[in-house]
Amino acid sequence: CDSENRYLGNPLRGTCYYNLLIDYQFTFSLLQEDDRHYTSINFMATPEQANKNLDMSINASNNFNLNITWSLSSTAGTISGEEMPIIARTNIKEHRDSFSCEKFNFRLHHNITFYVYVTNFSWPIKIQIAFSQHNSIMDLVQFFVTFF
Structure with a gap:
């Protein structure tokens, strides 16, 4: 896996995952001719705060299939982290x-x-994904700052 570009895992024992930061939105643009053969991408995220829910959103320019799982271990792509x-x-x-x-x-x-x-998406595609943990009061503040 390309660890210098935030990918973790072991392709010989499982797969690679893009390690997402919390409270950031990531955009993956698979628009180049070289990207034509990609039909799947995997992500992982670990909550940073124990007392806040973890919100997740994903959208894409084309249809896709989505599976979300969780594990008590971040041993990405190995049997030990069921x-x-x-x-x-x-x-x-x-x-x-x-x-x-x-x-x-x-x-x-x-x-x-x-x-x-x-998985199961077609080229070209743009995917946006975000995980966040924040207070609901901050949502109201952000709303008012943004729209008023």
Whole structure:
């Protein structure tokens, strides 16, 4: 995996994942002729704060299939970090979700990792994905600063 460009994992024992930062939006533009053979991309994210829910959004210019799983270990692509399914959707262009800090017990499971598998898309495509953890009061402040 291309670790210099934020990819983690082991392609010989599983797959590679782009390691997403929390509270950033990432855009992946697969628009060049060299990108024509890509039909999937994988992401991973680990919550940074134990007392805040983890919100996730993804959208793309073309339809795609989406699978989201979680694991108590960030041993990406290995058998020891068994992944538990959360979401499986097909032929979509966007998805939003929130993962509860209480349901997934971020306090106890500080190494919990969420995996996002985006598959079965066609070239060319632009994909935007973000994971965030923030206070709801900050959402109101941001709203008023943005729109008023």
